[in-house]
Amino acid sequence: MREIKFKAWEPLNERMVDCDIISNNEGYEDWQDFEDGISKKIIMQFTGLLDKNGKEIYEGDIVKVPENYCGDTRYIETIGIVVWCEAEFVLKCETGIEWGWNQLEVIGNIYENKELIK
Numbered sequence: 863m864r865e866i867k868f869k870a871w872e873p874l875n876e877r878m879v880d881c882d883i884i885s886n887n888e889g890y891e892d893w894q895d896f897e898d899g900i901s902k903k904i905i906m907q908f909t910g911l912l913d914k915n916g917k918e919i920y921e922g923d924i925v926k927v928p929e930n931y932c933g934d935t936r937y938i939e940t941i942g943i944v945v946w947c948e949a950e951f952v953l954k955c956e957t958g959i960e961w962g963w964n965q966l967e968v969i970g971n972i973y974e975n976k977e978l979i980k
Contacts, residue, residue: 870903
């Protein structure tokens with residue numbers, strides 16, 4: 863059984879923060895009281911998987927996908943985004959080939975490293 867863990871992006875202050883999860887009928891939310899009011903955070907769930915360096919992979923992470931071959935077709939190194947889709951975590955990238963999660967390398971996330979996404 864995988865460990866259920868989360869991290870959160872706080873858009874108001876543009877930083878990654880720890881989060882206390884509140885579960886409701888529509889999913890997970892995290893709210894934090896600040897002197898200036900209430901700030902909503904964007905929750906990113908741990909996939910339960912590790913990249914090739916042993917780093918935890920979270921929803922919203924940007925990963926480097928290595929050069930790979932499928933039959934005679936060569937796929938060049940590219941990047942992908944970890945997303946939740948139809949009850950599972952998947953890698954969204956330009957090629958349709960599947961890689962082992964332990965072949966990938968986390969290089970950032972969609973909130974702190976927008977420059978990595980084209």
